[in-house]
Amino acid sequence: MRRGHLLLGLVLPLASIAAESRVPSRIEIISDATHPVENGAVVQKQIGSGAFIRYFTIDAQARLDETLSKDLPADPEQARAIALKRIQALDRPGLARQLSESFEGLLLAQRYGIDRYPAVVFDEGKSVVYGVADLREAVRLYQQSTIKKRQ
DSSP states (O other), X not given: OOHHHHHHHHHHHHHHHHHHSOOOSEEEEEEOTTXXXXXXXXXXXXXXXXXXXXXXXXXXXXXXXXXXXXXOOSSHHHHHHHHHHHHHTSOHHHHHHXXXXXXXXXXXXXXXXXXXXXXXEETXXXXXXXXXXXXXXXXXXXXXXXXXXHO
């Protein structure tokens, strides 16, 4: 099979799924640094500006604690001085944003009853896809489930 035919063979089924299924208006990705969900920009481009995609990395506080305390000496005064230097070197506006988004993600996870990660939440909790690290695949599964519900 020629490459053009292969590409067309892949695009047509996706287009038909998109045509038959519902495009989510809101996608919230709740995960941690060890379970990143990829292809958010690709999905945003495919579904257009009609959908709002937001990514929450819920372990920002734990990663900050780990960064600040990594390899600190046993002496409390030395450890305090090194930790203070590390805190002063932080990008405070960026850190504040990361921590805020992390806590917001934790609140959303609690609100939606999310109990494992990654979780891709569609339309404010109406549907959730767990354990999928590719947002394209999560959207495909969501769209398949909306087709099945209408049949």
